[in-house]
Amino acid sequence: MPTSDGGSIPVYRQIADDLRHAIVSDALEDGARLPGENDLMEQYGVARATARQALSQLINEGIATAVRGSGVYVRKFRPLRRHGQHRLSRELWGVGRAIWEADSDDRGYTLDQVSVATEAAPEYVARVLGLAADAPVCVRRRRYLVEDRPVQLATSFLPAELVGDSPITAADTGPGGIYARLAELGSEPAHFTEEIRSRMPAPEEMKALKLGPGTPVVVIVRTALTAAHRPVELNEMVLDSSAYVLQYDFDA
Amino acid sequence: MPTSDGGSIPVYRQIADDLRHAIVSDALEDGARLPGENDLMEQYGVARATARQALSQLINEGIATAVRGSGVYVRKFRPLRRHGQHRLSRELWGVGRAIWEADSDDRGYTLDQVSVATEAAPEYVARVLGLAADAPVCVRRRRYLVEDRPVQLATSFLPAELVGDSPITAADTGPGGIYARLAELGSEPAHFTEEIRSRMPAPEEMKALKLGPGTPVVVIVRTALTAAHRPVELNEMVLDSSAYVLQYDFDA
Secondary structure, eight states, rough: OOOOOOOOOOHHHHHHHHHHHHHHHTSSOOOOOOOOOHHHHHHTOOOOOHHHHHHHHHTTSSSSEEETTTTEEEEEOEEEEEEHHHHHHHHHHTTTHHHHHGSTTTTTTEEEEEEEEEEEOHHHHHHHHTOOOTTEEEEEEEEEETTTEEEEEEEEEEEEHHHHGGGGSSOOOOHHHHHHHHHHHOOOEEEEEEEEEEOOOOOOHHHHHHHHTTTEEEEEEEEEEEEEEEEEEEEEEEEEEGGEEEEEEEEE | OOOOOSSSOOOOOHHHHHHHHHHHHTOTTTTOOOOOOHHHHHTTTTOOOHHHHHHHHHTTTTSSEEETEEEEEEEOOOOEEEEHHHOOOOOHHHHHHHHHHHGGGGGOOEEEEEEEEEEOHHHHHHHHHHHTTTTEEEEEEEEETTTEEEEEEEEEEEEEEEEEGGGGSSOOOOTHHHHHHHHTTOOOOEEEEEEEEEEOHHHHHHHHHTOOOOOOEEEEEEEEEEEEEEEEEEEEEHHHHHHGGEEEEEEE
C-alpha cells in the first residue's frame, strides 16, 4: 500500500515502484531474479545505498525475498486475508468446518508440528483465563502452512478442568474443531476479543516461519468467552506479516 | 507477550526475562541505562551475540531503546490500546468528541504536521472509493503524538465532490471531527472495514515516527461507508508498532 507524501518521491521509491510494476504486471515472473544492486546503480545512476533501499522496500512488502549470496527474487505469494468476525461465525464451525478452512480463500491450510500437553499455566494465561497461578491448562501447539509455506504458529491454552479428556486433548479435534467441542461441553464461545501487536521475530520464530530478514511478525492473542463471559480459550498466534492481511468489519 | 515453546528457553531469552522483570518491577526506572553487552557477557558468562540478542529482544518489545554510541535505556512508554469498534461508535463522535480522544485511555493526543490539499486520487484510493482514475480527493495528512512522542501518521482521502468546501477541508474540522461533518452532509458513516498489515518502515516513516532500529510499523487502512454502503473516506494509518495494542471485540 503506497503512502503518498505530497512532496517529491524519494528515488529509491521510484525504483521500487518500477520493479513492483514489473512484478505485478507479470513482466517478472514468480521466482525470477531481480536486478542486483550493481544493475540498479548503473541503470538509475544511483548510489549503492539507494539501490539497496529499493530492494529492501520490496522485501519488506513481501513480494521479493533475499537469498544470501545469490540475490533478490520475486516471490508472488498472494497474502491470506484473515477475516476477524466472519471466520469465527457460528454458521461456519456449526456445520463442521474448522475455522481456518474458511479463512484461506480457495487455498487450504495444512498443519504440522501439532502437539498437545497439559502444563502449568504461564502467568499471563492464568490471569486472562481467570485461573489460579500455575493451574493446569491444555496447551495445543501447531504450525499452519499454505502452499508448503509456513505462515503461522499458534498456541491455544484451555483450562484443563474444562476440557477433561474430551477430543480437545487429541491431536485431531474432529469436525468443527475446538469450538464445536467446547459447545458440546456446554461452553460454546459467544464473544471474542483479539489483541494485536507487531514486533520483530525471536530467532526460533524466524526459523519456524522461515522468515526472510526484515520481516516482522504479527501477534494476535484471541480470547474466546462464553455467553456468560467465562474465558474458555486463549489462542496466541504468531503470523508471518508478509503472508497476511487482517480484516475487521463493523458497524458504527 | 511471552511465547511458551515447550522446550528449554534460549539463554538470551532468560537474560531478557531478567531485565524485563527488573523494568516491570521498577527496579530499573524509566530512562535508566541497562547493563551493556560487556556487563551481560561477564554476568551471565555468554558470548557477545547472546548479550546483544537479549538487549535486541527488549528493544523489539518497545520497553528499551538504543542510543547510538551510548547504550540501551529503559523506555516505559505504556502502549496505547486502540479499540476498533468502541472508538468509532456513534455515541462518541455524536456528542462532539473526536474519535481519537476516546482512544488513548487517559492520555491526550496532540496533532502536528496537519496539511489539507486537493489532489488527484492515487490508483488504490480511486479504486476503493469508487472514483474515476485521477478524480480529485481531499487529502488530510497529520501526525499524532502522545506525551510528545510521535506514534502515528495518518492520511485521509475523501471524494472532493462530496466534501465541497465544508469544514472537512479546514485544518480544524470542528467538534466531532470528519465523521460529524460527513453526517451533516448526509453521508454519515455506518460501516467500517479495517485492513491491517505490518512491515518495516520506509526511511521517511522512521524519521517522522522517530523509530528505533528493528521497530516495524502497523498499517491500518480504514474505509468508512454510509448505510447505503457508499465509501466516503479511506484513512491510511501508519503506527509505531511498539506504541500500540490493537483490540477488536466481536460476537460469534
